[in-house]
Amino acid sequence: MLAVFENSIANPPKELSLPVGRNHLTSSPEEIAEIFRSWRSDSTFYHLSSSNFLALSHRDENPAHPRCIIVMDDIFCIFSGALYNTCDLRRHYGLSRQATEAMIIIEAYKVLRDRAPYPPDQVVKELEGKFAFVLFDSKTSTLFLARDRDGCVQLHWGTAANGSLVCTDDPNVISAACGKSYTPFPPGCIFISANGLISFDHPLNKVRGIPREDDEGNISAVIFQVDLFTRLHSIPRTGSAANWANATVVEGE
Numbered sequence: 001m002l003a004v005f006e007n008s009i010a011n012p013p014k015e016l017s018l019p020v021g022r023n024h025l026t027s028s029p030e031e032i033a034e035i036f037r038s039w040r041s042d043s044t045f046y047h048l049s050s051s052n053f054l055a056l057s058h059r060d061e062n063p064a065h066p067r068c069i070i071v072m073d074d075i076f077c078i079f080s081g082a083l084y085n086t087c088d089l090r091r092h093y094g095l096s097r098q099a100t101e102a103m104i105i106i107e108a109y110k111v112l113r114d115r116a117p118y119p120p121d122q123v124v125k126e127l128e129g130k131f132a133f134v135l136f137d138s139k140t141s142t143l144f145l146a147r148d149r150d151g152c153v154q155l156h157w158g159t160a161a162n163g164s165l166v167c168t169d170d171p172n173v174i175s176a177a178c179g180k181s182y183t184p185f186p187p188g189c190i191f192i193s194a195n196g197l198i199s200f201d202h203p204l205n206k207v208r209g210i211p212r213e214d215d216e217g218n219i220s221a222v223i224f225q226v227d228l229f230t231r232l233h234s235i236p237r238t239g240s241a242a243n244w245a246n247a248t249v250v251e252g253e
Contacts, residue, residue, distance in 0.1 A: 081153040151184070208224065
């Protein structure tokens, strides 16, 4: 799977744009699309506004972690993996027995967006299984990413030449698209474009991008980790897309 969103929509963490390595090979969104298409001839593209797009391919798919894409009510969701509690989730959200994992994710997002009594970390925590997903709401221009707590399904993110956010489960694609300016999406975390990166197991602790340096003092990688010594005041318990994670950082608490 592949998703590319311009910086103004994705609003990626600033750590993803740190100068990593000396040879920063980058590509434009159009070049990234061509790379993916040339390597995966079965791919299907979903072009959005500007140069934003999503793409899906079943090539080299792990049978235990199948990929799918669903478009409902102008919401796009690429899901990879499997949920083990789909029956419970279907009942919880009032969905039919035919509802797929991606449909469940979209319905959960719509509940959060429109009438959430609790924040997104609680909703994602209820997902049992091995998964990664990319969701985009074209009505509100909201990007929503998540990965299971054990990191069983691959998901990488990085920045392209123009600052666009690139997300994919293919390490070769992300390397070709972003040079060395990419890193694994942190397991057990969610990212919401308007509000940032949150751990759904530790929602009151900040998730930081930690630069790693080589022997010459150059940044060689950036790893995102939960900082157990930096807490957020609170996570809003009532919600709209605008206040899901608007919280103040308290250093050193």
